[in-house]
Amino acid sequence: MSEQPVGHGPVHIQLLMGPKLARPVPLEVAEALLSAQITTTAGERSGFQFAFDLTKNGLLSRRLLPEGFFDPKTRVIVTVSVRGTPEVLFDGLIVRQEVGASNLPGHSTLTVTGEDLTLLMDLEERTARYPNLPPSQRVLAILRRYSDYGIRPDVYQEKIAQPPHQDLRVHYQTGTDLQYVTELARANGYTFYLEPGPGPGHSAARWGPEVRIGLRQHALNVNMDALSTVDQLTFAYDGTAREEPQARWQDPGTRQSTLLPQPPVSPLRPPLGRRPTPALKRKTLSGTAKQQREQAEAELLARAAVSADVISGSGSLDVGRHGYLLQPRRLVGVRGAGRAYDGDYFVKSVTHNLRPGSFQQNFTLSREGLEARGDTVRP
Numbered sequence: 001m002s003e004q005p006v007g008h009g010p011v012h013i014q015l016l017m018g019p020k021l022a023r024p025v026p027l028e029v030a031e032a033l034l035s036a037q038i039t040t041t042a043g044e045r046s047g048f049q050f051a052f053d054l055t056k057n058g059l060l061s062r063r064l065l066p067e068g069f070f071d072p073k074t075r076v077i078v079t080v081s082v083r084g085t086p087e088v089l090f091d092g093l094i095v096r097q098e099v100g101a102s103n104l105p106g107h108s109t110l111t112v113t114g115e116d117l118t119l120l121m122d123l124e125e126r127t128a129r130y131p132n133l134p135p136s137q138r139v140l141a142i143l144r145r146y147s148d149y150g151i152r153p154d155v156y157q158e159k160i161a162q163p164p165h166q167d168l169r170v171h172y173q174t175g176t177d178l179q180y181v182t183e184l185a186r187a188n189g190y191t192f193y194l195e196p197g198p199g200p201g202h203s204a205a206r207w208g209p210e211v212r213i214g215l216r217q218h219a220l221n222v223n224m225d226a227l228s229t230v231d232q233l234t235f236a237y238d239g240t241a242r243e244e245p246q247a248r249w250q251d252p253g254t255r256q257s258t259l260l261p262q263p264p265v266s267p268l269r270p271p272l273g274r275r276p277t278p279a280l281k282r283k284t285l286s287g288t289a290k291q292q293r294e295q296a297e298a299e300l301l302a303r304a305a306v307s308a309d310v311i312s313g314s315g316s317l318d319v320g321r322h323g324y325l326l327q328p329r330r331l332v333g334v335r336g337a338g339r340a341y342d343g344d345y346f347v348k349s350v351t352h353n354l355r356p357g358s359f360q361q362n363f364t365l366s367r368e369g370l371e372a373r374g375d376t377v378r379p
Helices: 025-031 061-064 117-122 133-148 177-186 293-306
Strands: 013-020 034-039 047-055 075-082 085-101 109-116 125-130 151-155 169-175 191-196 203-208 215-221 230-237 242-246 248-250 255-260 273-276 283-284 313-320 330-336 343-355 357-367 370-373
Touching: 013 025, 013 034, 013 248, 025 047, 025 061, 025 242, 034 085, 034 370, 047 075, 047 085, 075 370, 085 117, 085 191, 109 117, 117 133, 117 177, 125 133, 133 151, 133 177, 133 203, 177 191, 177 203, 215 230, 242 293, 248 293, 248 313, 313 343, 343 370
Parallel strands: 151 203, 215 330, 242 283
Antiparallel strands: 013 075, 034 047, 034 343, 047 109, 075 085, 085 109, 125 169, 191 203, 230 313, 248 255, 273 370, 313 357, 330 343, 343 357
16 A cells, blocks of 8 residues: 655656566657556456657657557556655556547647456456366466466455365356456455556456455545645435345255345445445345355355445545545545545545646545444544
């Protein structure tokens, strides 16, 4: 987690590119960068979009673009250096380029768009069998295929143990590695994503519960006069967002069907709000009757956890004014929003918008109920 203050020093971007091992780009490429936008969202693939000045006789249009420097599948790594301390913001691949030619001098642009390295896991469909391997071990076996890109597994054992029974069922993968790993995460109430860093060229592949415990980031202050770090925060409370899933399981020996008890979601999502929100809707899960009982219980837990968050917040901040980089997929406190909405939140997404002299972050927050659980919020 970044704790590097940025309010009293310059912010520098470093761009690295290459076929697999990315290296610092030529000075002409760095100077041509007009803007960079990087979006990271929990449960989704991260992406970027860069805009470059495409001067008619510049190095980009004369040599680099035609020779394939910006071709799809080129690796791109972005670091932001604050007072000499670098932070890796993104590690991914170019998937698309667009050229906007203009009659006006200085208005021709090259725009490249890309996605994070999970794209590699989504390029090839395969069929594979995993006899006698629980879900977490299957994920580990898949992730080892991508170590050449500096991806290291950060895999957690499932909350409800599902010991494999090869004599009853052998688990098969059909589709891409990303589809299979994501489906296993969903079935266990987990999330799967790549977190770049700590150094360029390295990423952690997290397959586990969302990070809802541990150290909070520095608080977002609103409506606090000189202490405010956010101009505006908008909150929404959707009472229909939470549902109570129900699942039936059939004993293969007696053929009797039973309704599984409702599981507590706190092992996956420790509560952040003092007043939990009741579920207004009920949803019956299909296909659980013929699963192993542990699988059916895991899916019931996963569905209950996914719909738990009913409070959402959104806003934007200036990194220099806030003083710290707001990190996605972690916890942060809110102060100044009033008794109902103050307290800790999960940072669901962050979009970094970088331009010369400007570094803005748009963000969304979420939690499951009103009012802070504690009396104080970390400043």
